[in-house]
Structure formats: structure tokens, C-alpha cells
Amino acid sequence: MTEDFPGGVMDKPVNVLFLDDEVSILSGLERLLLNEPYGFVMTCDPDKAMELIKKHPVKVVVSDHRMPKILGVEFLRKVKEKYPDKIRILLSGSADFSSAEQAINLGEVYRFITKPWKTTYLKASILHGIEQYDLVQTNHILLETLNRKARELPLIVAALKTEVDVFADASAENQAEALAKVRGEVARLEHLINDILAQYPQGV
Amino acid sequence: VFLLDKESTILRVNKAMADALGVKPEDLVGKKCHDLVHGTALSWPTCPFQRLLEDGKPHTEEVLGPNGKVLLATVSPVFNEVQEIIGAVHIAQDITVHKEAERRLILANEELRSAKDQLVQSEKMASIGQLAAGVAHEINNPVGFISNNIEVMTDYISVYLKVLGIIEKIEQALERKAWDEAEALLLEIRRYKETVNFEYMVNDSESLLKQSQDGMKRIEKIVLDLKTFSREETQWQEDVVSIESVVETAIDLTRNELKYHTELHKDYSKTSSVRCNVQKTSQVFVNLLVNAGQAIREKGIIDVKTYEKDGYVCVDIADTGSGISQDNMKRVFDPFFTTKPVGKGTGLGLSISYEIIKKQKGEIRVVSAEGEGTTFTVMLPIFFKK
Numbered sequence: 001m002t003e004d005f006p007g008g009v010m011d012k013p014v015n016v017l018f019l020d021d022e023v024s025i026l027s028g029l030e031r032l033l034l035n036e037p038y039g040f041v042m043t044c045d046p047d048k049a050m051e052l053i054k055k056h057p058v059k060v061v062v063s064d065h066r067m068p069k070i071l072g073v074e075f076l077r078k079v080k081e082k083y084p085d086k087i088r089i090l091l092s093g094s095a096d097f098s099s100a101e102q103a104i105n106l107g108e109v110y111r112f113i114t115k116p117w118k119t120t121y122l123k124a125s126i127l128h129g130i131e132q133y134d135l136v137q138t139n140h141i142l143l144e145t146l147n148r149k150a151r152e153l154p155l156i157v158a159a160l161k162t163e164v165d166v167f168a169d170a171s172a173e174n175q176a177e178a179l180a181k182v183r184g185e186v187a188r189l190e191h192l193i194n195d196i197l198a199q200y201p202q203g204v
Numbered sequence: 205v206f207l208l209d210k211e212s213t214i215l216r217v218n219k220a221m222a223d224a225l226g227v228k229p230e231d232l233v234g235k236k237c238h239d240l241v242h243g244t245a246l247s248w249p250t251c252p253f254q255r256l257l258e259d260g261k262p263h264t265e266e267v268l269g270p271n272g273k274v275l276l277a278t279v280s281p282v283f284n285e286v287q288e289i290i291g292a293v294h295i296a297q298d299i300t301v302h303k304e305a306e307r308r309l310i311l312a313n314e315e316l317r318s319a320k321d322q323l324v325q326s327e328k329m330a331s332i333g334q335l336a337a338g339v340a341h342e343i344n345n346p347v348g349f350i351s352n353n354i355e356v357m358t359d360y361i362s363v364y365l366k367v368l369g370i371i372e373k374i375e376q377a378l379e380r381k382a383w384d385e386a387e388a389l390l391l392e393i394r395r396y397k398e399t400v401n402f403e404y405m406v407n408d409s410e411s412l413l414k415q416s417q418d419g420m421k422r423i424e425k426i427v428l429d430l431k432t433f434s435r436e437e438t439q440w441q442e443d444v445v446s447i448e449s450v451v452e453t454a455i456d457l458t459r460n461e462l463k464y465h466t467e468l469h470k471d472y473s474k475t476s477s478v479r480c481n482v483q484k485t486s487q488v489f490v491n492l493l494v495n496a497g498q499a500i501r502e503k504g505i506i507d508v509k510t511y512e513k514d515g516y517v518c519v520d521i522a523d524t525g526s527g528i529s530q531d532n533m534k535r536v537f538d539p540f541f542t543t544k545p546v547g548k549g550t551g552l553g554l555s556i557s558y559e560i561i562k563k564q565k566g567e568i569r570v571v572s573a574e575g576e577g578t579t580f581t582v583m584l585p586i587f588f589k590k
Contacts, residue, residue: 116348
């Protein structure tokens with residue numbers, strides 16, 4: 001399960017990544033979170049962490065702050081640049097809160113958790129992070145569908161107008177056929193509007 | 205000035221004396237000097253003239269004069285032809301002003317000393333402040349995983365207790381020869397073990413405890429080092445130690461401050477023991493290490509080396525930092541001289557270090573090249589030759 005030291009077998013999708021320069025912290029987290037509903041990977045190396053994010057469907061990134069190679073805030077900023085949607089959590093034992101304050105205010109991190117951590121709070125923050133990520137993803141998808149459908153609207157309206165004009169100019173023998181076409185367009189319009197309305201979670 | 209006979213009777217007196225007493229010189233002749241000066245019928249208890257009469261030698265004494273004045277009375281014997289004392293020349297000098305000045309000087313001196321003590325303490329607090337953030341991180345890390353592990357262990361134990369409970373039931377069933385029941389319980393235990401990842405827990409328990417114990421040891425060590433460093437010492441206490449142990453304490457304390465941007469190389473030789481105040485001397489090395497760390501802006505190396513030379517045990521602390529300019533070199537040990545930004549240093553670290561090493565009959569030296577780095581050498585006399 002863990003990339004830098006041996007662990008159990010992970011049969012859940014890897015949704016969380018942990019980065020800390022101290023192995024004891026990582027193994028503590030490993031045993032704490034083994035029965036959580038998500039899979040995770042951990043590493044002591046920030047470069048390796050970047051690879052792991054690329055390799056796995058990571059939704060939440062949890063990083064230590066003070067590390068020899070890079071500051072946690074710095075690492076999370078890099079993650080944000082590359083993957084703006086990933087939820088970033090800073091886990092820090094540093095008594096110096098100015099960098100944390102800055103990180104939160106600049107929107108670099110979603111949560112700031114101090115060491116020593118409250119296990120319930122840590123677990124809840126990760127779960128909320130995953131939820132948040134999923135929400136944003138769902139929102140993206142919904143919005144995209146909505147946009148696509150919305151772009152169809154004027155096309156159908158234009159087609160409808162054309163058919164109405166055709167119907168108005170039609171001779172008696174062609175009227176029935178033209179009306180059928182108008183009805184066809186109205187049906188398409190109705191269908192699309194229903195589609196759009198269905199995208200909303202609650203009926204509008 | 206007046207001339208006295210053996211019975212303290214004034215024989216002659218100069219004008220200054222008469223002026224000082226506010227009378228004419230001729231009015232003084234024939235009076236007893238103690239009556240005049242001290243207003244007493246008998247001679248003044250600390251009067252140097254009495255001692256002169258006993259040993260025939262000149263004496264000087266501070267005596268209280270009229271109007272609260274402090275007088276410095278000097279008496280010199282006057283002999284006759286056969287070397288008998290017949291009287292004395294008595295010179296009284298008004299030193300009231302001197303006395304007052306002296307008292308003020310002593311007061312000022314004391315104030316200075318206490319101010320200096322405060323400064324030394326505040327410099328120590330400043331170094332502690334610098335260390336505190338690092339130390340907090342160093343302590344919060346192990347506290348983090350230890351408390352995490354304790355919570356996990358609590359869960360493990362509740363699982364173990366549950367398994368033990370089922371095992372007990374199996375035992376009871378077996379005693380009653382209720383084979384079917386025992387078998388059912390056995391299945392229950394197997395199912396339960398699978399759901400809770402029992403095998404992992406069993407394998408993990410030992411390393412969980414081991415890691416937690418290591419974490420505890422780390423915290424203990426940090427606290428011990430801090431104590432060594434920051435203990436208020438009312439008395440100057442010296443111990444015979446190896447200088448490496450003192451350096452190690454300082455390295456432990458500064459590790460977190462340094463490990464992110466410096467590499468520490470140690471080169472210890474088996475040096476003879478030295479006699480030093482462990483706390484103060486570790487403070488010196490903490491200062492030098494913190495300075496070295498601050499001189500290194502991006503990444504660099506700090507070399508710590510111990511060796512013996514000319515009857516001294518020496519410690520080199522060399523950094524690859526920014527170095528000290530020729531101009532500043534002369535002033536590095538001056539109190540309040542600092543090139544650090546406001547809040548980063550009081551400018552006292554090196555001057556205090558210098559004093560601490562001097563007090564232990566040692567030396568502290570520095571060589572530096574701008575842009576290349578600085579080496580401080582602390583030298584303490586060998587106490588016990590190896």
C-alpha cells in the first residue's frame with residue numbers, strides 16, 4: 001500500500017496521498033486509517049509524491065510542513081498549479097502559524113491540521129476533502145452537460161421558427177406535413193428543456 | 205592641619221582647618237581635638253591618634269566629622285631628640301564629596317551588573333526563542349504519532365478482548381462437550397477476525413509499541429537537552445567532561461534549526477577531558493551553530509571538528525556561509541554588534557560566548573573569508589590528559 005515502506009494490501013481505490021519526512025508519522029497514519037473507506041499511498045519524498053499523484057486517482061493530498069527538501073506549503077502550491085482540483089491538507093507540527101495563516105488565506109490549502117492531531121478530526125477532514133472533491137467533480141460534469149444542452153437551445157428555436165414560417169406559407173395540401181414538422185421541433189424543444197431541468201438535483 | 209601634643213591638645217592649627225570649623229586659628233589652640241571635631245569629651249573610638257600613641261607609626265582613618273562630614277584623618281608622629289613621641293601632626297581632609305561619589309559609583313556599578321545579568325538572560329531567552337519553534341516541531345512530531353498510536357492500540361485491545369471473550373465461550377462449550385456450539389463459535393471467531401483485519405493488528409502491535417517508545421525517548425532527550433541549556437544557575441558549576449558530549453547537546457538542540465538547509469559533518473578525535481561549565485559551554489556551541497546556520501542562506505555544510513593542540517582541546521565549527529567582512533571582523537565579539545535583521549539577534553551571543561570561554565581560561569578564535577565561510581575555534585585547557 002505504501003510506496004516507501006511495506007504495508008498491507010490495498011483493495012480500495014487510492015484516493016489519498018500522504019507526504020511526511022518522518023516514517024513514524026506515516027506508519028502511525030497507516031494503522032489509523034487502514035479501515036477507512038478509501039485507499040491511500042504514502043511517501044517521504046516530495047518528487048515521489050508528485051509521481052504518485054499522477055499514477056493514482058488521488059483526491060486529497062496531505063502534507064507535512066517542515067521537510068528537508070521542500071516546505072509543505074510550497075509543495076501544496078505546486079500540486080495546486082498542476083492539479084487545481086485536488087484537495088490539499090497541511091499537517092504541521094510547527095509552532096509558527098504565520099506560514100499556515102498565509103497558506104490558508106492565499107487559498108493554498110483546504111485544511112490546516114496541527115500535530116499532534118485529533119484522530120477524529122483528521123479522519124473527518126480527509127472524508128470531507130474527498131466529498132468536496134467529488135462535489136466539485138460532479139459539478140464540473142453537470143455544468144458541462146448543461147452548457148452543451150444550453151448551446152442546443154437556440155438551434156432548436158431557430159429550426160422551430162423556420163418550420164413555423166414554412167407552415168404559414170404552405171399551401172393547403174402541404175399544411176398537414178408542415179404542421180407535423182413544427183410539432184416535431186416542439187417535441188425536441190420540450191425534450192431538451194426536460195433534460196436541462198433534470199440536471200438540477202431538486203425539481204425546479 | 206593641626207599639631208597635637210600627647211593629650212590631644214591642639215598646639216598649632218592652620219587657617220584652612222580653622223575655616224573649616226568656622227573659628228579663628230588662635231581660638232583653637234589649647235582645645236582638645238576630639239572636643240572640637242567630634243564634640244566628645246573623650247577621644248573618638250576609631251581615632252588614629254590613639255593607635256599612633258601605641259605603636260608610634262603614622263595612621264590613616266576615615267572618621268565622622270562635624271555636620272555629618274566624612275574626614276580622612278592622617279596622623280604622623282612627632283618625636284623629641286631621644287625618639288619619644290611628643291605629639292602628632294594631624295591632617296584632616298574633607299572627603300565627603302569623594303565619599304558620595306564613591307557611593308554613587310558603587311550603586312551605578314551594581315546597576316550595571318544587574319543590567320548585564322538581565323542582558324545575558326535575555327540573550328539566552330532569544331536563543332531559546334529561536335530554538336523554540338524548531339523544538340516545538342521536534343516534540344510535536346513524536347507526540348503526534350504516539351497519541352495516534354495509543355488510540356489505535358485502544359482499538360486493537362478492544363478487538364483482542366472480544367476475541368478472548370469468544371475463546372472463553374469456546375472453552376466453556378468444550379468443557380460441556382457441546383461440539384456444535386464450539387464449532388459455531390469457531391466460525392464466529394474466524395469471521396470476526398476477517399472483518400477487523402486481525403492478522404494485521406497482531407503483526408502491527410509490536411512495531412506500534414516500538415515506534416511509540418522510540419518517540420518517547422526522543423522527547424525525553426529533547427527535554428533533557430533543553431534543561432541542560434536553560435537551567436538558571438545561581439552558582440558557577442564546573443564538571444570534568446568530554447567536549448564532544450557538550451557539543452552533541454548543542455547539536456541536538458539546534459538540529460531542527462539546521463537540518464533543512466545544512467548538512468552537518470562531524471569529525472571527532474578522542475580528546476582529553478576538559479573542566480567546564482557544561483550548561484554555559486553548550487550555550488556557546490548553540491550560539492556558534494545557530495550563527496553558522498544563519499550564515500548559510502541557501503544550502504551549505506557545517507563541519508564540527510574536535511582535536512588537541514598546545515595543551516588545549518579545540519572545537520572547530522566551520523560553515524560554508526556568507527563569511528565576515530574585514531571591517532566586521534574586528535567587532536564580532538563586541539556586545540550589541542550584529543549584522544542580523546532586527547529580532548533575529550541581540551548582538552550579544554558572541555560577546556557572551558567570549559566571556560564564558562575566557563572565564564574557563566580558554567580561547568575563542570575566528571577566521572573568515574567573505575563569500576566562502578567562517579570557522580570559529582573554541583579552545584579549553586586540557587584537564588586530564590588521555
